[in-house]
Amino acid sequence: MTIAITSQGAPPLLAVTGLVKTFSAGGRPPQRLHAVDGVDFTLARGQALGLVGESGCGKSTLAAILARLTDPDRGRILFDGVDLTAVPARRAAHAPWRRRIQMVFQDAGDSLDPRLTAIEAVARPLARLNGLRGAALTRAAAEALDRVHLPAALFGRLPHQLSGGQLARVGLARAIAPGPELLILDEPTSALDVSIQAVILRLIDDLRRELGLACLFVSHDLNVVRMMCGEVLVMYLGRVVEQGPADAVFDHPAHPYTAGLAAAIPRLDGLRHESAAPAARRRMTGEPMSPIDPDPDRCRFDPRCPLAFDLCRQRMPVLTPQAGTPAAPDAPPHLAACHLAGGTGG
Numbered sequence: 638m639t640i641a642i643t644s645q646g647a648p649p650l651l652a653v654t655g656l657v658k659t660f661s662a663g664g665r666p667p668q669r670l671h672a673v674d675g676v677d678f679t680l681a682r683g684q685a686l687g688l689v690g691e692s693g694c695g696k697s698t699l700a701a702i703l704a705r706l707t708d709p710d711r712g713r714i715l716f717d718g719v720d721l722t723a724v725p726a727r728r729a730a731h732a733p734w735r736r737r738i739q740m741v742f743q744d745a746g747d748s749l750d751p752r753l754t755a756i757e758a759v760a761r762p763l764a765r766l767n768g769l770r771g772a773a774l775t776r777a778a779a780e781a782l783d784r785v786h787l788p789a790a791l792f793g794r795l796p797h798q799l800s801g802g803q804l805a806r807v808g809l810a811r812a813i814a815p816g817p818e819l820l821i822l823d824e825p826t827s828a829l830d831v832s833i834q835a836v837i838l839r840l841i842d843d844l845r846r847e848l849g850l851a852c853l854f855v856s857h858d859l860n861v862v863r864m865m866c867g868e869v870l871v872m873y874l875g876r877v878v879e880q881g882p883a884d885a886v887f888d889h890p891a892h893p894y895t896a897g898l899a900a901a902i903p904r905l906d907g908l909r910h911e912s913a914a915p916a917a918r919r920r921m922t923g924e925p926m927s928p929i930d931p932d933p934d935r936c937r938f939d940p941r942c943p944l945a946f947d948l949c950r951q952r953m954p955v956l957t958p959q960a961g962t963p964a965a966p967d968a969p970p971h972l973a974a975c976h977l978a979g980g981t982g983g
């Protein structure tokens with residue numbers, strides 16, 4: 638077995654290989670919906686990795702697999718050298734690594750127990766995962782709530798007595814309290830008003846730096862990912878189509894899908910996105926391919942791609958290093974899965 642080595646020379650905190658998750662789609666013969674279809678990546682300690690792509694591309698399914706809330710059909714998840722898939726999801730709550738990987742959900746209001754006060758919501762998992770009791774437990778829960786700047790006067794409030802932003806803070810406190818090394822955030826601010834989103838995003842960024850957390854940050858919003866993450870994975874219908882340093886991927890998209898996404902969304906600084914392939918900046922047209930038993934020898938993006946040609950219907954492109962993208966010496970490689978993307982030829 639080979640263990641991928643990150644640019645810093647240390648083994649990655651998280652190394653994912655060949656993850657596949659399908660769901661039954663009924664039919665006779667039985668059909669399968671391919672939600673996550675062969676995903677590989679690594680995440681270094683303390684790094685923020687963004688996961689972007691349109692609704693339905695498999696982001697939440699991938700996040701749930703990594704948080705061990707659901708089992709993959711195939712694939713391996715190595716976390717600090719430990720194979721997480723050795724324990725099925727239904728028993729993961731009691732796994733020794735459970736404290737070290739925490740999840741932040743899209744809607745904190747929905748994910749919090751309506752009968753627990755803010756401090757109880759934070760204390761519950763702390764008691765289970767860290768074995769704290771009594772005054773030590775209360776102190777640790779209060780410390781976590783202080784870290785997310787929830788006023789102490791609100792510690793005894795129930796979820797329905799808190800605002801959206803306050804609920805998001807409680808959700809974050811609950812996730813960081815056990816002392817995780819990896820935080821998985823699935824659209825953590827998309828249920829919030831825009832003005833509150835920016836405040837919570839800054840808080841997440843501060844917590845990540847202060848606590849040295851690695852983050853997998855799921856969002857359909859490219860600007861948010863660009864602001865929050867040094868690296869990015871772009872997913873399309875269950876597959877990673879492009880990955881690399883966020884600046885390289887967004888400023889020099891190599892996959893026509895990424896170029897289309899980047900062109901469709903105005904940048905905060907008002908600049909236009911430059912693409913290596915100007916034709917790819919044309920609007921994406923056509924219907925996405927069905928995720929039900931898709932042709933394994935056809936590029937998933939083919940039906941919507943302005944640049945598609947014969948090969949795209951004969952062979953699935955694989956992730957290939959991109960030449961000519963300016964990058965820092967220790968930056969992760971820029972990869973794209975497109976027959977037309979400018980590979981290094983090596």
Ligand SMILES: Nc1ncnc2c1ncn2[C@@H]1O[C@H](COP(=O)(O)OP(=O)(O)O)[C@@H](O)[C@H]1O
Nearest residue numbers: 660670672691692693694695696697698699928
């Ligand atoms: N529990 C499930 N049962 C059946 N299909 C599912 C289930 N969860 C997700 N899917 C399907 O898997 C695909 C990926 O969904 P999801 O991971 O939620 O995408 P995203 O988070 O990117 O919007 C979609 O086609 C969705 O309909």
Ligand SMILES: [Mg+2]
Nearest residue numbers: 693696697698
């Ligand atoms: Mg989702």
